[in-house]
Structures are given as structure tokens and as C-alpha cells.
Amino acid sequence: MLWNTMILALREIRRNVLRSVLTILGIVIGVAAVIIMVTIGGGATVQVRQQIAGMGSNLLMVTPGKRLGPGQSTDNVPFKEADSRAIARDVPAVAAVAPVSSQSIQAIFGNQNWTTQVSGSNNQYLQVTNRSIRSGRQFTDSELRSGAAVCIVGETVIRKLFGGQEALGEKIRLQKLSCEVIGLLAAKGQSTMGTDQDDIVVIPLSTFQRRIAGNQDVGFIQVSVEEGVATEKVQNDIVRLLRERRHLSSSDDDNFNVMDMKEIAQMLTGTTRMLTALLSAVAAVSLLVGGIGIMNIMLVSVTERTREIGIRLAVGALESEVLMQFLVEAVVLSSFGGLAGIVLALTTSVWLAGILRVPFVFNGGIVMVAFLFSAAVGVIFGYFPALKAARLDPIEALRHE
Numbered sequence: 001m002l003w004n005t006m007i008l009a010l011r012e013i014r015r016n017v018l019r020s021v022l023t024i025l026g027i028v029i030g031v032a033a034v035i036i037m038v039t040i041g042g043g044a045t046v047q048v049r050q051q052i053a054g055m056g057s058n059l060l061m062v063t064p065g066k067r068l069g070p071g072q073s074t075d076n077v078p079f080k081e082a083d084s085r086a087i088a089r090d091v092p093a094v095a096a097v098a099p100v101s102s103q104s105i106q107a108i109f110g111n112q113n114w115t116t117q118v119s120g121s122n123n124q125y126l127q128v129t130n131r132s133i134r135s136g137r138q139f140t141d142s143e144l145r146s147g148a149a150v151c152i153v154g155e156t157v158i159r160k161l162f163g164g165q166e167a168l169g170e171k172i173r174l175q176k177l178s179c180e181v182i183g184l185l186a187a188k189g190q191s192t193m194g195t196d197q198d199d200i201v202v203i204p205l206s207t208f209q210r211r212i213a214g215n216q217d218v219g220f221i222q223v224s225v226e227e228g229v230a231t232e233k234v235q236n237d238i239v240r241l242l243r244e245r246r247h248l249s250s251s252d253d254d255n256f257n258v259m260d261m262k263e264i265a266q267m268l269t270g271t272t273r274m275l276t277a278l279l280s281a282v283a284a285v286s287l288l289v290g291g292i293g294i295m296n297i298m299l300v301s302v303t304e305r306t307r308e309i310g311i312r313l314a315v316g317a318l319e320s321e322v323l324m325q326f327l328v329e330a331v332v333l334s335s336f337g338g339l340a341g342i343v344l345a346l347t348t349s350v351w352l353a354g355i356l357r358v359p360f361v362f363n364g365g366i367v368m369v370a371f372l373f374s375a376a377v378g379v380i381f382g383y384f385p386a387l388k389a390a391r392l393d394p395i396e397a398l399r400h401e
Contacts, residue, residue, distance in 0.1 A: 033283030041273065046361055060258055064079055107201060
């Protein structure tokens with residue numbers, strides 16, 4: 001019986017191909033939109049996690065100032081290099097500590113110039129930020145102590161200043177400082193916030209303080225925690241140490257922040273998931289619109305086939321059989337729409353992932369849920385027209401013109 005009902009449903013769909021295609025269009029768009037939103041959102045979440053991990057392993061960021069809100073701080077008492085040495089010496093389970101001071105400066109080579117981020121730090125800066133040197137060398141101890149005019153440059157700076165020319169051994173000018181390029185950083189690409197991580201020049205901290213900043217301040221301190229150690233414990237130890245060094249009493253608030261990059265990762269991934277869920281919910285509305293379209297067309301079909309229904313009922317067809325016929329037809333329509341939507345969604349998701357430069361993350365669960373939901377839409381919105389057809393009076397149906 002079910003097989004015969006399926007054949008009848010397919011015959012009716014084939015008889016009105018254009019109307020059937022237009023009927024399932026809402027289902028196709030709805031299913032495709034939901035899958036695309038979830039897939040791209042999942043890829044964005046994975047990318048955020050990868051980029052946060054790429055910023056450094058178990059990284060803590062120590063910044064001066066009491067946090068009041070997003071981007072707001074007060075009591076901005078800068079750190080000194082001695083603070084970073086104290087963290088490295090007195091806080092257990094610390095793998096590397098890098099004091100950093102940064103400033104946006106115009107770099108000049110020959111007749112080329114480019115405004116870039118100049119950061120003063122030590123060799124541990126490469127470790128805490130998970131960077132590597134693809135060519136050249138790090139700073140020597142004597143260069144770090146004496147404030148030598150040497151620098152390590154990123155891929156973007158190399159491309160903007162040198163083009164295809166060899167950069168090692170050349171001298172670039174940073175304000176009044178002429179420094180020799182001794183190392184080239186391996187490319188890292190864009191960060192989660194959209195900034196170019198390769199647009200950077202690293203010089204010794206003492207060089208930055210003496211020749212550029214003109215003071216002994218340290219902008220912030222980056223701390224890498226040893227693998228397998230809870231960052232929360234190290235975070236608390238740093239807070240206790242800095243409160244002591246800054247002579248803060250028990251009633252005083254911290255005038256610095258110790259941020260765990262894992263917390264930032266969780267915040268960003270939570271935001272992307274919330275946005276994905278919101279957009280998916282909006283996209284799911286088109287599934288309901290598609291369901292209403294199916295109901296309307298099935299009601300029209302019942303009206304058009306009233307005489308056929310009357311004949312079937314007159315020759316002995318049961319109400320349940322007529323109900324099943326129209327219900328199966330609605331489910332077949334919505335299922336075809338679901339399958340077409342899945343194919344469209346996966347194709348579009350791969351294309352969009354390439355354009356947006358996010359990983360393509362196949363989510364089999366959402367694909368299955370979207371397909372089952374499309375079939376359920378056929379059942380829900382096809383039931384009322386099918387029930388109307390099953391309850392037709394055979395005599396009145398046969399009189400219908």
C-alpha cells in the first residue's frame with residue numbers, strides 16, 4: 001500500500017513539475033540557509049581557537065591599569081623590566097617571560113617607507129608569541145644588554161620595503177634609529193581581530209627604551225606557562241607578586257590586569273556561537289514559510305482533484321488511504337526540497353569558506369537535523385490538506401466540476 005501511495009505521489013509531482021519546484025523552493029532555501037550558517041559559524045569558531053592558540057601556548061598577558069570596562073583603564077602605572085625579571089625568578093612553572101613596549105613607527109629603506117608596529121623585547125618574545133625565525137638569527141646577550149641597533153622584521157615589512165630584494169644585512173631607519181636586519185620572521189597571517197601579525201619589527205627592549213621611547217617603561221608583560229600547569233595558579237601567583245612589588249595594601253584594588261588568553265578564546269568562541277545560533281534561527285523561519293507554501297499548494301491540489309478523490313472513495317477507498325496519499329505527496333515534496341537544500345548548502349559552504357578564509361567544518365548532525373526537519377514540515381503542513389481530502393463526501397465530490 002505504501003509503495004503504491006509513493007508511486008501516486010511521484011506521478012502527481014511529475015505531472016506538475018514547475019509547480020512542484022516552486023513549491024519546494026522555500027524548503028530548499030530554508031535548509032540551505034540553516035546548514036550554511038552553522039557550517040560557516042563552526043569554521044569561524046575553529047579559526048578563532050587556532051589563532052588564539054597561535055598567539056602563544058598557555059599565554060598570560062599582564063597589562064598596567066585597573067580595568068573599568070571594555071577598553072577602559074585607570075591608574076596606568078607602567079611596569080619596569082625588573083618586574084618581568086621578578087616574575088621569571090619568583091613565580092614557579094613559568095616557561096618564558098617577555099617584557100614588551102610597542103609603538104607605531106614609519107620604517108624607511110631607500111625610497112620606500114611603511115608605517116609598522118615596532119616592538120622592543122627580548123628573545124623570549126619569540127617563544128611566548130609562538131613565532132620562529134625563518135632566516136637569520138636572534139639577538140645576542142650583548143646586543144640585548146647594550147641596546148644595539150639591530151632588528152628582526154616580519155614578512156609584511158619585508159614585502160613593503162624590500163620587495164624581492166634580500167633583506168638580511170640591510171639597514172632600515174626607524175625614526176632616528178638606523179638598525180641592521182639580522183633576522184626574518186616566519187609568516188603568521190591575520191590575527192583573530194583582523195590585524196596583520198607579520199606587520200612588525202622587533203628590536204631589543206633596551207634599544208627601544210633609549211632610542212625611541214626615551215624612558216625605562218615597559219608597556220606590558222607576556223608570560224608563557226609550562227605545559228601541563230594550570231594557568232589559574234600562575235595567574236594568582238603573578239597577582240600576589242605584583243601587588244607586593246607595587247606596594248598595594250589589602251584594601252587597594254589591583255592597578256594592573258593579568259589576562260588568560262584562554263578566557264579571551266572562550267569569550268570569542270561563545271560570541272561566534274551565539275551569532276551562529278541567532279542567524280540559524282532567522283534562517284529557519286524560511287523553512288516555516290516553505291511549509292506554508294506546501295500547505296497552500298496541497299489545498300489547491302485537493303480542490304483540483306476533488307472529482308478524482310470522489311471516484312476513489314466511491315469505489316471503496318478508505319479515508320485513511322486518501323489521507324495517506326496526500327500526506328505522502330507533501331512529505332515527498334518537502335524531502336526533495338531538503339535533499340536539494342543539503343546539496344546547495346554544502347556546495348555554497350565550501351565556496352564561502354574559501355572566500356572568507358575559514359576552515360570548512362562538516363557538521364553531519366545539523367545536516368541530518370535539517371533534513372528531518374524538512375520532512376517534518378511536510379507532515380505538519382501536509383496533514384490539514386490531506387485530512388480535508390479524506391473527509392470529502394463522495395457524492396458531493398462526484399458532482400464537482
